[in-house]
Amino acid sequence: MSISMTHAGAARRFLTLLVLLAGLVLSSLALAQEADPGREAAFAVPAVDADLWRQVKAGETGPNYRDSRAESTYNLVNASGETWRQIRERWISPFGAIAVLGMIAAIALFYLLVGRKKLDEPRTGRKLLRWSLVVRSLHWTVATLFILLALTGLNLAYGKTLLRPLFGDGAWAAMMSGTKLIHNYLGPLFGILLVILLLRLLSHNIPKAHDLQWFAKGGGLVGKGHPDAGFANGGEKVWYWLLATAGLAVIASGFVLDFPNYGQARDTMQWASIIHAVGALGLTAVALGHIYIGTVGTEGSLEGMTTGYVDESWAKEHHNLWYEEVKDQAIPEEQLAEQRPAAEGETPAPRSG
Amino acid sequence: MATMKFMCDAERCIECNGCVTACKNANEVEWGVQRRRVVTLNDGEPSEVSISVACMHCDDAPCIAVCPTETLYQRDDGIVLHDKDLCIGCGYCLYACPFGAPQFPKQNAFGERGKMDKCTFCAGGPAETKEEEYQKYGANRIAEGKLPLCAEMCSTKALLAGDAQEVADIFRQRVVQRGHKDGGWSGNPRAEADSLAYDATQQG
Numbered sequence: 001m002s003i004s005m006t007h008a009g010a011a012r013r014f015l016t017l018l019v020l021l022a023g024l025v026l027s028s029l030a031l032a033q034e035a036d037p038g039r040e041a042a043f044a045v046p047a048v049d050a051d052l053w054r055q056v057k058a059g060e061t062g063p064n065y066r067d068s069r070a071e072s073t074y075n076l077v078n079a080s081g082e083t084w085r086q087i088r089e090r091w092i093s094p095f096g097a098i099a100v101l102g103m104i105a106a107i108a109l110f111y112l113l114v115g116r117k118k119l120d121e122p123r124t125g126r127k128l129l130r131w132s133l134v135v136r137s138l139h140w141t142v143a144t145l146f147i148l149l150a151l152t153g154l155n156l157a158y159g160k161t162l163l164r165p166l167f168g169d170g171a172w173a174a175m176m177s178g179t180k181l182i183h184n185y186l187g188p189l190f191g192i193l194l195v196i197l198l199l200r201l202l203s204h205n206i207p208k209a210h211d212l213q214w215f216a217k218g219g220g221l222v223g224k225g226h227p228d229a230g231f232a233n234g235g236e237k238v239w240y241w242l243l244a245t246a247g248l249a250v251i252a253s254g255f256v257l258d259f260p261n262y263g264q265a266r267d268t269m270q271w272a273s274i275i276h277a278v279g280a281l282g283l284t285a286v287a288l289g290h291i292y293i294g295t296v297g298t299e300g301s302l303e304g305m306t307t308g309y310v311d312e313s314w315a316k317e318h319h320n321l322w323y324e325e326v327k328d329q330a331i332p333e334e335q336l337a338e339q340r341p342a343a344e345g346e347t348p349a350p351r352s353g
Numbered sequence: 354m355a356t357m358k359f360m361c362d363a364e365r366c367i368e369c370n371g372c373v374t375a376c377k378n379a380n381e382v383e384w385g386v387q388r389r390r391v392v393t394l395n396d397g398e399p400s401e402v403s404i405s406v407a408c409m410h411c412d413d414a415p416c417i418a419v420c421p422t423e424t425l426y427q428r429d430d431g432i433v434l435h436d437k438d439l440c441i442g443c444g445y446c447l448y449a450c451p452f453g454a455p456q457f458p459k460q461n462a463f464g465e466r467g468k469m470d471k472c473t474f475c476a477g478g479p480a481e482t483k484e485e486e487y488q489k490y491g492a493n494r495i496a497e498g499k500l501p502l503c504a505e506m507c508s509t510k511a512l513l514a515g516d517a518q519e520v521a522d523i524f525r526q527r528v529v530q531r532g533h534k535d536g537g538w539s540g541n542p543r544a545e546a547d548s549l550a551y552d553a554t555q556q557g
Contacts, residue, residue, distance in 0.1 A: 069390035074453035
């Protein structure tokens, strides 16, 4: 018994020694590891590295992304915000101003150099119906809304630079909130009415082969002679299709911006605002050309949209193909004057229809 | 003149949301608006990291650049404030802000968003009286010589606020104590030379 006990005791002592030795070796190994600062530093900060920062800048929000703000759809850093700002401030604002002011300058120069496009032949006094009352009403409503939206839109874009110095804080605040209300509430109305007007005028604006020749001759804007044109000439068709493409894009993007209640994301609204601004500034510039040609630029055009009737000479010169179709329907001026009061009650013929 | 800055030390943030609560309480921010938020990346993974975010009072603030009414402006000490009387609720500041700081109380049809609200660095905003200022913008602790409450109440001192130079000094000291393989500068071309020894007993 005692022998075996002594043996057991010796074995235990030996084992203890072994464990102690092993411990000594291991701890010195561990000490050696701690003494390598590079190795420690590599493990100390595992989370924030270049990859994570790339992830953040790309706006990634994986399944393990949390935001303590209620119903937040935001990423950590909205990097596209700066892109949006640069596109808006560096490109759209200056080039939009150049487009609009450049158009005004070009029109003024054209008017001074070439002047009003007069009728080649004297008026015959016989009138042709060009625009129905419905189209005229639509046109002037859409036109009024367009001008209001263009002015308020320009104020939102450039008012801070141009008008702010002229206003005190109180008047400026009231003017700007009024501007925003007009723009946001009349915008959808404009959109709906423009779509109706476009549908109504679609049949007149289908591109035809003779439109190409119209463009080749520059629309007859300068000099004598008129290229062939149907009810709508090449230029009018371009204006129509600009409104049917860029115009619809402006309307669609406007709806995206005007109705944040559908919860569209910031990025969607950034793109919508860029499309809206580019399209609207471009259309404003082209609209100035449309207004010039329709009013002082061409003799006999405006009366078509105010009274609905145009002179036979005007139709023959500007829309010869259309004139050939409808020349039988020409009505003498006197007959028209007699018809009007009868048709429209006691009031004398209102020129605006 | 001091330049006021926030800095969140992501290695200390424990996403307790104390800053969010402190802000809400100090400024009586209206329902639905939360001026400060805590973002956690890789939640539940070994690389999990949290950071508290609010208006960072940028030097070249995008919100100021795009605002059509000059609602937003920067004080000489770098704090970006907003004038609620001028705000028309167009949302441009929200599109441009890198940190999702500007918020609107409403989100209704015809762009009816109400007046924008954002972190003021606890510096209030333009108003006739103190009461009006508190009601519109919340506390003006800066005028009382105090720092923003979110940073003051941060339990781990992860969120720092104050003069940029002092904030940078505190953070630099932390980096030195923690050690960092490239001296705390990511993409440092002199990383080998700048490597700070890591001292396990001094974890920041």
